[in-house]
Amino acid sequence: KAGVTQTPRYLIKTRGQQVTLSCSPISGHRSVSWYQQTPGQGLQFLFEYFSETQRNKGNFPGRFSGRQFSNSRSEMNVSTLELGDSALYLCASSLLAGGPDTQYFGPGTRLTVL
Amino acid sequence: AQKVTQAQTEISVVEKEDVTLDCVYETRDTTYYLFWYKQPPSGELVFLIRRNSFDEQNEISGRYSWNFQKSTSSFNFTITASQVVDSAVYFCALIPLYNQGGKLIFGQGTELSVKP
Numbered sequence: 001k002a003g004v005t006q007t008p009r010y011l012i013k014t015r016g017q018q019v020t021l022s023c024s025p026i027s028g029h030r031s032v033s034w035y036q037q038t039p040g041q042g043l044q045f046l047f048e049y050f051s052e053t054q055r056n057k058g059n060f061p062g063r064f065s066g067r068q069f070s071n072s073r074s075e076m077n078v079s080t081l082e083l084g085d086s087a088l089y090l091c092a093s094s095l096l097a098g099g100p101d102t103q104y105f106g107p108g109t110r111l112t113v114l
Numbered sequence: 115a116q117k118v119t120q121a122q123t124e125i126s127v128v129e130k131e132d133v134t135l136d137c138v139y140e141t142r143d144t145t146y147y148l149f150w151y152k153q154p155p156s157g158e159l160v161f162l163i164r165r166n167s168f169d170e171q172n173e174i175s176g177r178y179s180w181n182f183q184k185s186t187s188s189f190n191f192t193i194t195a196s197q198v199v200d201s202a203v204y205f206c207a208l209i210p211l212y213n214q215g216g217k218l219i220f221g222q223g224t225e226l227s228v229k230p
Contacts, residue, residue: 105159
């Protein structure tokens with residue numbers, strides 16, 4: 001079974017631009033979560049989607065948004081990029097949402113904001 | 115507070131040494147789940163183990179073993195006879211079932227370097 005895939009793997013943007021990252025979950029998994037990883041803050045939860053609905057949201061500004069499609073694929077969008085948004089963005093999928101199901105992670109998208 | 119603490123930021127060992135990575139957690143929930151993930155330089159988080167709060171039995175998988183002690187709120191990870199391929203950052207994580215939904219709360223990670 002194929003794992004979680006994320007595209008693109010690397011991205012370079014400038015301040016003020018917006019960016020869209022994509023995540024395809026493991027086949028059959030209906031929940032997708034997003035995490036931001038930075039050297040200073042570590043791994044922080046962004047949001048979780050299940051059945052095209054946001055189920056949980058972390059403490060991030062409204063510039064960070066996401067959505068999930070009917071095939072469980074998910075995208076996250078960051079508008080008006082800031083230097084501090086430079087990070088590794090990791091997507092994880094699990095069978096169900098809001099519970100203890102193991103989350104399996106993709107390889108991440110490394111975003112650099114100049 | 116819901117929190118995971120990995121006090122060891124970096125550990126360096128020589129191949130074939132045993133090494134233990136510490137993890138201490140805090141949660142108000144009586145039902146919770148603990149995880150360990152490995153992050154090699156490629157960046158992907160690789161799932162290693164999941165343990166629920168009602169199962170304190172220790173687990174061994176090859177060279178890996180985990181010691182869960184509710185009395186001390188610890189979930190430590192031991193690698194026996196370490197190998198260079200074990201070099202990575204290891205994260206301990208917590209899901210408190212009822213208060214945080216499916217949100218993983220991660221520790222800061224322990225960077226393990228295994229030298230030949």
